[in-house]
Amino acid sequence: MRYLALWSVVVGSLWAGSMASAQEAKPADPATPKVTYDDHVRPILREHCFSCHNQGQAKGGLILDSYAKTMEGGSSGEVVLAGDLESSRLWALVSHNEEPIMPPNQDKIAQAKLDILSKWIEQGALENSGSKAVIKKKNNLALAPTSSTGKPEGPAAMPESVFKQPVMFTPRAGAVTAIATSPWAPLAAVAGQKQVALYNTDSLELLGVIPFPEGIPHVLRFSRNGSVLLIGGGRGGHSGCVALHDVKTGKRLAKIGDELDAVLAADINLDQSMVALGGPLRMVRIYSTATGELLHEIKKHTDWVYSLEFSPDGVLLATGDRSGGLFVWEADTAREYLSLRGHTGGVCDVAWRGDSNVLASSGEDGTVKLWEMNEGNAIKSWPAHGGGAFCVSFTHDGRIASAGRDNTVKSWSGDGNALKNFPAFSESALQTVFTHDGKRVIGGDWLGNVRVWDTEETKEIGTLAANPPTLVMQVEAAKGAIVPAEQAAANAAAELAVITKQATDKDVVVKAAADKYNATVAAMQQLAADQVAKTKELETSTATAKTTADAKVAAEAAAKLATDEKAAADKLAGERDAAAKAAAEAAANDKKTADTLAAEQKPEAAAAAEKAAAAATAAAMADQQKAEAAVAAAMKGEALTKAANTLAAAAKAATDAQAVVDATKKKLEEIAAAMKTTEAEIAATKAEADKQAKERADLEPQISAKKVAADAAAAAVNATKEKLAKIEAELAEFNAMAGKLQAEADKAAAEVAASTTAATQTEAERVAAATEMANKAAAAKAIADKLAALQAEYAKAEAEQKKAQEMLAAKEAAAKAMQEKVAAAQAAADEAAAQRKAFAEAYEVK
Known part of the structure; x- marks a missing residue:
């Protein structure tokens, strides 16, 4: 912990100077003349204030014609605070910064006099030229306005620029005292x-x-x-x-x-x-x-x-x-x-x-x-x-x-x-x-x-x-934490990459399974559409088959009727042909008989002729009826042929229609079989797609966890680096403050040395001047005693004596000023030494 000794001035600067409630004022610059109560302030107070504030009449309990009483103050407390102009009530009233303005019923005191009063207070309110200023230390304690609860109006105070360098580090502290x-x-x-x-x-x-x-x-x-x-x-x-x-x-x-x-x-x-x-x-x-x-x-x-x-x-x-x-x-x-x-x-x-x-x-x-x-x-x-x-x-x-x-x-x-x-x-x-x-x-x-x-x-x-x-320990710890943090981040990133690739590969499998399932569903949808179409087609072809079947039945009935009618017509024609033949034979027989009878001129010939004529008529009629029956039979044949053709056409149409129906039914059976097969394929492809999707979904929490871990590991690396940078900056700031205060202490010590040398030289000059003055005084006295008549010479010697006295006074003043400068430099050096000592005590190496 040797490095702590190098910082033995830092914290001292934060608290040194508050170690007591009073301290000696720093001597004024030798070039600035002392302002004292007796020599400068009392005449001003006598002119403007003694009439109301004297030992015989002390308005407000305030007496100003005595230095001690002036510093004691009045019934409302102190009116002069040495070194603190702004808090001095006397200054506030005579400068008209507060009321009641003083002196009353008079113009404001002249500015030159106010300047004397302000310098007197600022220099420590000295009584006389031999006084040494003692200024009461007023602590720099900010009294923030408080409510009845103490809660501040704005944001509550938090450390903003407090060093994090501990005075000492111990693995285990003592009992917790507060x-x-x-x-x-x-x-x-x-x-x-x-x-x-x-x-x-x-x-x-x-x-x-x-x-x-x-x-x-x-x-x-x-x-x-x-x-x-x-x-x-x-x-x-x-x-x-x-x-x-x-x-x-x-x-x-x-x-x-x-x-x-x-x-x-x-x-x-x-x-x-x-x-x-x-x-x-x-x-x-x-x-x-x-x-x-x-x-x-x-x-x-x-x-x-x-x-x-x-x-x-x-x-x-x-x-x-x-x-x-x-x-x-x-x-x-x-x-x-x-x-x-x-x-x-x-x-x-x-x-x-x-x-x-x-x-x-x-x-x-x-x-x-x-x-x-x-x-x-x-x-x-x-x-x-x-x-x-x-x-x-x-x-x-x-x-x-x-x-x-x-x-x-x-x-x-x-x-x-x-x-x-x-x-x-x-x-x-x-x-x-x-x-x-x-x-x-x-x-x-x-x-x-x-x-x-x-x-x-x-x-x-x-x-x-x-x-x-300590900050150095924190820096080393942060540096030591970076490598494992980076390794952990790399491991987490690698694990994330592996699980991400698995997910990517699984996405391909999931897509293929989904595509297969979708294709099977599309095929099923097509089969369903075909089934609907074929069902509708079956309904149409069945209706057509029924119509053609009905037409065939009707044609068969018509053909049978035509056949029956043709048979009847043929039978009638046959019968008429037979009748005509019989009538013709009968007529021929009757004619032959009539002809024979006529030829034989038999009585029966007339009757036979009439019978033959009647028979001929009957034969003619029979022929006519035969012809008519033949015509009717021919017509019935034509009708039968037409009916047969119609029947053949109807039969063919019925057969064709039934073939369509049978073909449609077969197609529907094929579609049904295909749909059953496709339904099984859908179930299988869906199960596979669901399985792959589930396996992919199961990867997602792992991916999320790995990503969170990777992000956290990366964040940990960044946080560790940021923490390291922050601690290093704090350490650098702390070291810079230590260096700065050490330089100031060295500068103060150098000023002490220089001032001491100058003071020694000035003191030598003062001694020489005093010696010369003594010599001149002795010479003047000797001349006065021995040469009383030589008044002019005496006057010259007296003038030289006066000059020597003036020189002595000047050298004495210079020597006194230099002593004060030495005292100031020594005070600064003492203060720097006190700071170093205080900090060294605070950060004492054990």
Whole structure:
């Protein structure tokens, strides 16, 4: 840890100069003449102010005709603050910056006189030319406007430019002596060894380290608006004090108190105007934060003061001691307000509820008690921790946290009902506090462990180090983490590439399966369409077949009728032919008989002739009927032929139609068979497509997980590199500050050396001038005694003496100015040396 010695001026620059409530003013530039009360200011006051502010008539209790009385001030307090022009009431009134303007009923004092008054105050309000300025140090403590709750109007203060370089690093800290959280920001302060570590309670990131070179911090408090951190502590049996630091910058604003033992309890009030502290000396002291002056001493306690806290409204102050004494005081006057009796052991801690109406106390008797502030009665008491309750604190919503010798941290409702028990430490739990939002609890134990839990689930979120690693250690750790982080990122990227390729390959298989399934579905849809078409075609062809069948039946009936009619006609024609033949034969026979009878001129001839004529007529008629029957038979033949042709056509049409029907039915059967086969193919291809899709879908969570892992690994690499760059920048800034302050210290030392040399030379010149003046004086006296008559010569010697005196005065003034310059250079060198020494003590190599 030798490198810490190189930084032995950095932190000193942040807190040196606030080590006491008063300091010597730096001597003015030798070229600037001193402005004093006796020589310059009193004449001005005599002309304009003595008529109303003298020892015989002191309006407003203010006397200005005496330096001591002027510095004492009037009934409203001091009117001249040495070195602080803006805070000096006298200047505000005579410069007409405030009312009532002074002097009254007169014009404003001339500007030249005002310049003298302002220089007098700025140079330290010297009484005379031999005075040495002592300027009261006014601490640079910003008193931000506060509401009744202390909540700031804008964003709550968070560390912005606080160095993260610890004073020391230990693998394991000592017992956790103090933990505090900002009331309005995610910020926690953890006491370590000669330092306080600041953490973000949301991310648990280290935000800065504030040195406390005075020793071990035993108490930490944030101001009610969260802008100031109070650190109290010291070295047991040796020294103790309270330091106030700006939360944003870490700069020390003030050092309060100079105890002979460590400070064990301390707090700052609502408006940040007072600090109270106590410890083994059994006294409570209240100081002004503005000047560091002691305002009150409370000597009521008979044992070590373990705990104290101002009420949130700043009206009251509660204090507790090792013998069970518990008191409430008026904060402004330190007058006793209440004595609270009930603890049978030491009062380890006190805490106020946000409304200032209820005080909680915890003690070595193991109880936590709640006290009301009207009569001082205990309104609730419960055994919180066996063996002793060491710590108690409130949230904004009134919940309570406590820690004790039973190794546990617990939370309670505002009326003392148990809420949560957090996982136990292996040793006594010493400290606990809620975060600003009440969502987390921080606890610390005897072994130096500091843990952060979720208040609802009591789950441990992380840990905080009281003595964190140095910046160099953090740089080395970050460098060491980059290679494995990059390897992990490469592995994660490779795994992502493998699973991504599997997914890509599977996408091809899924697409092929889906395409096959879609093709099968399309084929099925085509078959269904063909089936519909063929079914419709079957309906049409069946109708056609029925029509042709019906036509065939009709044709068959017509053909049969035609056949029957042809047969009947042929039969009738045959019968008529036979009848005609018979009639012809009968006629021929009758004619032959008639002819024979006629020839024989037989009487029967006439009758036979008539019979032959009748027979001839009958034969003619029979022929005619035969001809008619033949014609009818021919017509019936033609009709039969036509009917036969029609029947043949109808038969063919019926056969053809039936063939179409049969063909359509066969096609439908083929389609049905094909559809059955395709349906099975659809089921198979769908199952395959679903299987492949599921396998692809199953890859997606793996891809997502691998991608998240790869992204996280890459982010981890970037975060580690960013962290390394950030830490290296912080280390460089820290080293630069160390170098800068070392250079300033070297420059101050060189100026001291140069001023010392010049002062030595000036002193030699002064001695020579004094010697010459003495010689001239002796010569003048000798001439006066021996040559009284030579008045002219005497006058010449006297003139030379006067000249020598003037030279002596000038050399004496130069010597005095040079001495003052040497003193200024020495003061600067002493201050730089003090800074180096303070930082070296803070970052002492063990």
